[in-house]
Amino acid sequence: MTIAAIYGRKSAEDERSAEDGRSVDRQVALAREFVAQQGWAVAEPWVITEEASGADFTRAGLIRLLAGARQRPRPFDVLVVMAVDRLGREQVRTAALVQALHEAGVAVWTYQDGREVSFETPVEKFMLGVHGFGAEEYRHQVKLKTREALHRKAARGHATGSRTYGYRLVRQGEHTEREIDAAEAAVVTRVFELSAEGYGDQRIVGLLSADRVPAPGSRGLWSKEILRTMLRNELYRGVAIYGKTKSVDKGGAASKRERVPKDDWTRAEVPELRIISDELWQQVQTRKQKTREYFVRPPDGRLVGKPDAGIVASRMLSGIARCACGGALTYMGKKGPRPRYYCIERSHRGPAACANRHGVPMDALDR
Numbered sequence: 001m002t003i004a005a006i007y008g009r010k011s012a013e014d015e016r017s018a019e020d021g022r023s024v025d026r027q028v029a030l031a032r033e034f035v036a037q038q039g040w041a042v043a044e045p046w047v048i049t050e051e052a053s054g055a056d057f058t059r060a061g062l063i064r065l066l067a068g069a070r071q072r073p074r075p076f077d078v079l080v081v082m083a084v085d086r087l088g089r090e091q092v093r094t095a096a097l098v099q100a101l102h103e104a105g106v107a108v109w110t111y112q113d114g115r116e117v118s119f120e121t122p123v124e125k126f127m128l129g130v131h132g133f134g135a136e137e138y139r140h141q142v143k144l145k146t147r148e149a150l151h152r153k154a155a156r157g158h159a160t161g162s163r164t165y166g167y168r169l170v171r172q173g174e175h176t177e178r179e180i181d182a183a184e185a186a187v188v189t190r191v192f193e194l195s196a197e198g199y200g201d202q203r204i205v206g207l208l209s210a211d212r213v214p215a216p217g218s219r220g221l222w223s224k225e226i227l228r229t230m231l232r233n234e235l236y237r238g239v240a241i242y243g244k245t246k247s248v249d250k251g252g253a254a255s256k257r258e259r260v261p262k263d264d265w266t267r268a269e270v271p272e273l274r275i276i277s278d279e280l281w282q283q284v285q286t287r288k289q290k291t292r293e294y295f296v297r298p299p300d301g302r303l304v305g306k307p308d309a310g311i312v313a314s315r316m317l318s319g320i321a322r323c324a325c326g327g328a329l330t331y332m333g334k335k336g337p338r339p340r341y342y343c344i345e346r347s348h349r350g351p352a353a354c355a356n357r358h359g360v361p362m363d364a365l366d367r
Contacts, residue, residue, distance in 0.1 A: 001039075001040065001041050002038070002039075002040040002041070002077045002078060003040065003041055003042075003043045003075070003076045003077050003078075004035045004038075004040045004041065004042055004043060004076060004077070004078045004079070004080050004109075005043050005046035005047070005048070005065065005068070005075075005076040005078070005079045005080070005106075006027075006028055006031040006032070006035070006042060006046070006047045006048070006079075006080050006081075007048050007049075007061070007062075007065055007079060007080075007081050007086060007087070008024040008025075008027035008028050008031070008048070008049040008050075008081070008082070008086065009024065009027075009049070009050050009051070009052060009054070009059075009061075009086045009087075010023060010024050010027075010050075010051050011051065011052055011053045011054055024049035024050070024051065025049075027049070027081075027082045027086070028047060028049060030082065030111055031080045031081070031082070031111055033111075034080060034109070034111035034114070035080055040078065043075055043076045045075070046065070046068060046075060046076050048061040048062075048064065048065055049061070050062070053089075054085060054086075054088050054089030054090070054135065054139060055088070055089055055090050055136075055139060055249040057088060057090070057093050057097070062087070062097075065079070066097070066100060066101070066104075069100070069101050069104040069105075069106045070104050074104070074105060074106070076106065077105075077106065077107065078106060078107045078108070078109055079101060079106055079107070079108050079109070080109050080110075080111055081108065081109075081110055081111075082110065082111060082112050083110050083112045083113075084098070084108075084110060084117060084128065084131050084132065084135065085131070085135035085138075087108075088132075088135075089135040089136050089138070089139040090132070090136050090249060091129055091132030091133050091135070091136045092132075094128075094132045094135070095125070095128055095129055095132055098117055098119055098128060099119055102119045143247075147243075147246070150242065150243075151242065151243060151266045153175055154240060154241075154242030154243070154266040154268060155266050155268055156175075156268065157177075157240055157268045157269075157270040157273075158175040158176060158177060159175075159176040159177060159178050160242050161242075164178070164233065164235055165184055165187075165188065165216040165230065166180065166181055166184045166185050166187075166188045166235075166236065166275055167179060167180055167181055167184075167235075167273065168180075168181050178270075178273055180273060180275065185275045187208070187213055188230065188236055188275050188276065189275060189276055189280075191204055191208075191227065191230055191231070192231065192236070192276050192280050192281070192284055193280065194207070195227075195231055195284045195287065195288075196280055196283040196284050196287060198287065201224040201227040201228060201231075202224055204227055205222045205223060205224060205226075205227060208222045209221070209222050231284055231288070234281075235270070235273060236274070236275045236276050236281070237274055237275075237276055237277070237278055237281045238269060238270055238271045238272075238273055238274035239267060239268070239269060239270070240267070240268045240269075240270045240273070241265055241266070241267050241268075242265065242266045242268075243260055243264060243265045243266050244259065244260055244265055245257040245258060245259055245260060246258060246260055317329065317341065317365050318330045318331045318341065321341055321360070321365055323343040323345065323346075323354060323356055323360075324356060325343060325345055325346075325353065325354040325355075325356065326345070327343045327344050327345030327346070327353070327354060328343075328344045328345075329341035329342065329343060329344070329359075329360060329365075330342065330344055331362065332347070338361045338362070338363065339361075339362040339363075340358070340359035340360060340361055340362055341359055341360045341362055341365060342359040342360075343356050343359070
């Protein structure tokens with residue numbers, strides 16, 4: 001008896017309802033009906049469903065399915081899907097996937113039209129490419145329309161993504177708006193004021209953590225990256241910016257991001273969302289620029305060391321002083337009678353990168 005695997009996939013791009021056959025449960029139910037009509041048997045361990053982009057070929061279920069097709073003895077003889085676009089919406093990789101299944105001895109059937117996806121003759125390969133082109137073009141048009149709609153919303157000052165610390169999201173009819181959260185706004189102001197006074201990011205993280213100030217994110221922990229993102233966010237001075245990056249399909253994954261030219265960003269003045277003054281904003285950016293001027297770089301421009309992110313640093317030469325190997329020296333808080341700077345290269349890459357295991361006494365360098 002012929003043994004059938006079933007694969008169902010749904011992504012955010014599929015806006016049709018379960019009644020249209022797009023939900024994964026509905027796909028599986030219809031695939032089971034088709035298998036029964038053919039007189040085949042379903043391989044229950046190989047009924048796989050996923051909610052993922054059709055441009056993502058790193059899907060766990062898809063990888064498992066292909067690995068199963070290559071097993072010997074093979075656990076299934078045919079694969080049943082609603083349509084070829086359930087396997088993918090990128091024409092080249094979809095064709096390669098069908099080819100891999102075909103070469104493994106697995107026939108691909110689509111219950112929507114009741115046909116086997118043949119891959120023998122040049123004409124059959126061409127027709128598969130045509131179907132793949134249609135699926136990819138559909139996804140491309142959806143992405144363009146979605147991006148255009150988000151840019152229009154951003155131009156009106158509406159929220160287009162996840163919540164930004166310092167604000168609440170409030171649904172207003174067909175769109176979402178931001179409102180200032182007074183408690184979080186006070187924290188934002190404090191962070192900017194400390195940074196303007198010369199406190200480095202790590203010291204500010206320590207102060208907020210010591211005061212048990214709730215941090216953004218599911219972990220609830222402050223970090224230097226959270227601080228850097230906050231101190232670069234122009235929304236706090238009443239300017240909403242959207243479109244700095246965009247998603248791209250690379251390496252079979254659909255979640256890659258790449259930078260967008262500044263001229264293509266959407267900017268909107270939202271003075272009602274201002275938390276800090278332009279003066280305070282400029283003080284912080286000026287101080288950050290002053291810190292960057294002290295970064296240690298060789299003639300090729302490569303960054304090899306940097307000081308603490310502030311004018312007020314806990315250790316005078318941390319990140320500025322250089323080891324004999326060329327790596328930056330930093331204070332690591334190790335116990336001992338004399339505080340020392342230690343080589344970052346050795347810490348990250350081991351003794352093969354640097355033989356200086358004892359570090360350099362801090363008092364010898366600081367004076």
